[in-house]
Amino acid sequence: MTHVATALLSLGGFALLFLAMARHQQDWLRRKLPDQQSRRLRQAGFALLSIAFLIAGLGLGWGYGSVAWFGWLSAGAVTIVTLNCNRERILTWVRP
Amino acid sequence: MKASLRQTMSTLHTWTGLLPGWLLFVIFLFGTVAFFQQEISQWMRPELTPAPVSAKAIETADAILRKDGAGADDWTLSLPGSRGGEGFSISWTPAGGDRSSQQERMLDATSGDLTSVRDTRGGFFLYRMHFDLHYMPVMWARLLVSLAALAMLVAILSGVVTHKKIFTDFFLLRFGKGQRSWLDAHNVTAVLALPFYLMITYTGLVTLLFTLMPWAISANFPSTDAYYEAAFPSGPKSEPSETNAVLRPIPELLQRARTLRPGFEPSYVSISHPGNAAAIVRIWPRTETLGGHQPMLYLNGATGEPLAGPRESGAATATKGVMIDLHAGRYANPALRWLYFLSGVGGTIMVGSGLVLWTVKRRAKLPDPARPHFGFRLVERLNIGVIAGASAGIAVYFLANRLLDPAIAKRADWEVNALFIAWGAIFVWSLGRPARRAWVETLAACALLYAAIPLVNAATTPRGLPASVMAGDAIFILFDLMMILTATGFAFAARKVATHQSKAKARSRTRQPKQDFQEVPA
Numbered sequence: 001m002t003h004v005a006t007a008l009l010s011l012g013g014f015a016l017l018f019l020a021m022a023r024h025q026q027d028w029l030r031r032k033l034p035d036q037q038s039r040r041l042r043q044a045g046f047a048l049l050s051i052a053f054l055i056a057g058l059g060l061g062w063g064y065g066s067v068a069w070f071g072w073l074s075a076g077a078v079t080i081v082t083l084n085c086n087r088e089r090i091l092t093w094v095r096p
Numbered sequence: 097m098k099a100s101l102r103q104t105m106s107t108l109h110t111w112t113g114l115l116p117g118w119l120l121f122v123i124f125l126f127g128t129v130a131f132f133q134q135e136i137s138q139w140m141r142p143e144l145t146p147a148p149v150s151a152k153a154i155e156t157a158d159a160i161l162r163k164d165g166a167g168a169d170d171w172t173l174s175l176p177g178s179r180g181g182e183g184f185s186i187s188w189t190p191a192g193g194d195r196s197s198q199q200e201r202m203l204d205a206t207s208g209d210l211t212s213v214r215d216t217r218g219g220f221f222l223y224r225m226h227f228d229l230h231y232m233p234v235m236w237a238r239l240l241v242s243l244a245a246l247a248m249l250v251a252i253l254s255g256v257v258t259h260k261k262i263f264t265d266f267f268l269l270r271f272g273k274g275q276r277s278w279l280d281a282h283n284v285t286a287v288l289a290l291p292f293y294l295m296i297t298y299t300g301l302v303t304l305l306f307t308l309m310p311w312a313i314s315a316n317f318p319s320t321d322a323y324y325e326a327a328f329p330s331g332p333k334s335e336p337s338e339t340n341a342v343l344r345p346i347p348e349l350l351q352r353a354r355t356l357r358p359g360f361e362p363s364y365v366s367i368s369h370p371g372n373a374a375a376i377v378r379i380w381p382r383t384e385t386l387g388g389h390q391p392m393l394y395l396n397g398a399t400g401e402p403l404a405g406p407r408e409s410g411a412a413t414a415t416k417g418v419m420i421d422l423h424a425g426r427y428a429n430p431a432l433r434w435l436y437f438l439s440g441v442g443g444t445i446m447v448g449s450g451l452v453l454w455t456v457k458r459r460a461k462l463p464d465p466a467r468p469h470f471g472f473r474l475v476e477r478l479n480i481g482v483i484a485g486a487s488a489g490i491a492v493y494f495l496a497n498r499l500l501d502p503a504i505a506k507r508a509d510w511e512v513n514a515l516f517i518a519w520g521a522i523f524v525w526s527l528g529r530p531a532r533r534a535w536v537e538t539l540a541a542c543a544l545l546y547a548a549i550p551l552v553n554a555a556t557t558p559r560g561l562p563a564s565v566m567a568g569d570a571i572f573i574l575f576d577l578m579m580i581l582t583a584t585g586f587a588f589a590a591r592k593v594a595t596h597q598s599k600a601k602a603r604s605r606t607r608q609p610k611q612d613f614q615e616v617p618a
Contacts, residue, residue: 003431003432014267017266018267021264021266021267023264024267063386063387063418064386064427064432067386067422067428067432068431068432068435070291070292070295071292071432071435071436071438071439072435073291074288074289074291074292074435074438074439074442075435075438077266077267077288078288078438078442080267081267081268081269081284081288084267084268084269085269085271
């Protein structure tokens with residue numbers, strides 16, 4: 001359970017950090033978000049990653065939990081990179 | 097003219113990455129695979145069914161040791177852990193005999209019946225290859241591995257400085273853009289698991305601490321033995337006395353250990369001078385927690401009373417222990433173990449893509465791309481021979497485990513030889529082919545070899561994929577699936593290289609043969 005929560009929060013955190021970047025906003029949303037909004041996305045992203053760390057630490061012990069947290073961070077970021085590589089396919093699927 | 101810091105670091109990164117690069121690739125590849133060494137051993141010993149050692153099996157072991165091992169200098173019992181891969185084995189050295197006369201028996205963990213298992217080194221070889229290499233003295237191998245790891249640490253740190261857009265390009269991976277794509281792949285795999293690489297490289301150096309820094313011992317101790325005696329004092333020693341005394345039953349001794357220390361899980365038992373009044377029973381605990389080192393337990397064999405163990409080592413040793421635990425990941429549960437494995441795969445790709453990037457970057461600048469200079473050709477050939485060769489070798493190691501005649505002498509050694517024969521064959525084959533063709537063919541060979549493993553497994557054991565699914569045998573199911581996945585990965589890579597070549601050809605047909613690679617600011 002702790003692993004699932006840490007994984008999802010890491011994935012969500014990186015998704016927000018990803019969307020906080022102008023280049024990716026252009027690619028995915030076809031427009032740039034105002035700076036204010038980007039900043040909020042970035043803050044929310046870092047907040048999710050921090051919560052993931054707390055959950056991993058409390059659920060698995062701080063030593064074990066921090067190793068697992070780093071692992072899920074990598075896994076989350078790799079998922080975002082993979083999704084971004086398949087942008088065309090996903091966008092045609094979402095908006096036919 | 098003074099170069100900028102970033103340029104200096106870039107040069108440092110290039111050479112500390114390239115020169116030990118092929119060794120680093122091997123270390124990363126085998127180390128990554130070794131995270132699953134127990135599971136691989138389980139697959140390579142299909143005769144075993146993992147089960148906790150039953151009381152009955154221990155009673156049988158006790159009886160065999162008393163009957164066949166009577167008068168022996170020492171007895172040992174090796175109890176398998178829950179991850180499988182090892183059998184319940186007992187051994188004894190007959191009186192006056194040396195190591196070569198040691199007798200060993202394998203028992204079924206549940207029934208206690210004598211069983212036999214094919215002669216293989218299993219996943220343990222892949223683990224040892226990670227730092228001991230093969231066909232060379234261990235100390236030399238470890239020195240090479242330590243130096244490569246040092247270079248790796250330098251390459252990681254200088255790489256971070258070299259990478260100009262570590263945050264802007266964090267998620268960026270663009271395919272089909274030649275050099276840019278290789279740089280992206282190298283950057284993404286490097287950045288996304290950076291904490292893991294720093295941890296694994298640093299703690300890896302810690303495991304080989306005294307290979308790299310023997311002077312810490314020689315400056316403070318008269319000999320290495322003196323250091324080990326001071327750092328890890330040996331426990332009570334026994335000289336056989338004149339009096340004989342019957343050894344307490346082994347099940348009782350193990351029960352005693354569990355009562356003395358709740359939660360104690362024995363992994364290995366050694367009994368010196370069984371049958372003598374001075375018999376000592378040493379019991380090693382199974383510790384699979386992060387930094388959860390537990391001292392050994394010593395019992396008097398004749399009475400079952402506990403004996404005082406040596407003084408426990410201090411904080412420095414404990415710190416080193418935690419670092420080694422972090423490196424080996426034995427404490428990790430399946431979820432975390434997979435994360436270790438994925439990060440390791442990332443590291444293997446990082447090293448591999450870095451090696452390829454070196455050639456891709458320079459190919460554009462070659463005065464005559466058809467006839468590159470010697471250094472370029474050397475790197476290109478080593479890349480193919482090591483990246484595809486080592487990968488194919490591991491596949492052949494698994495295949496040899498299933499296909500070699502169980503009766504041949506030194507079977508376990510021949511499995512290992514098969515790995516290197518295949519590796520050498522791939523290397524030699526690739527030398528005789530144009531570079532692109534060599535890549536396509538060797539990667540395709542890897543794909544075929546890995547794809548053959550589940551088939552050969554199904555043909556030679558009753559534990560093929562359908563049977564494993566029916567039996568719910570997770571290790572065998574996942575092993576077969578991982579082989580199929582690996583085969584798909586290699587097939588994908590081979591296809592990519594093949595189609596890339598046709599594009600380049602198409603381009604050179606329509607345009608001047610001038611190179612159209614974009615020069616990317618380093």
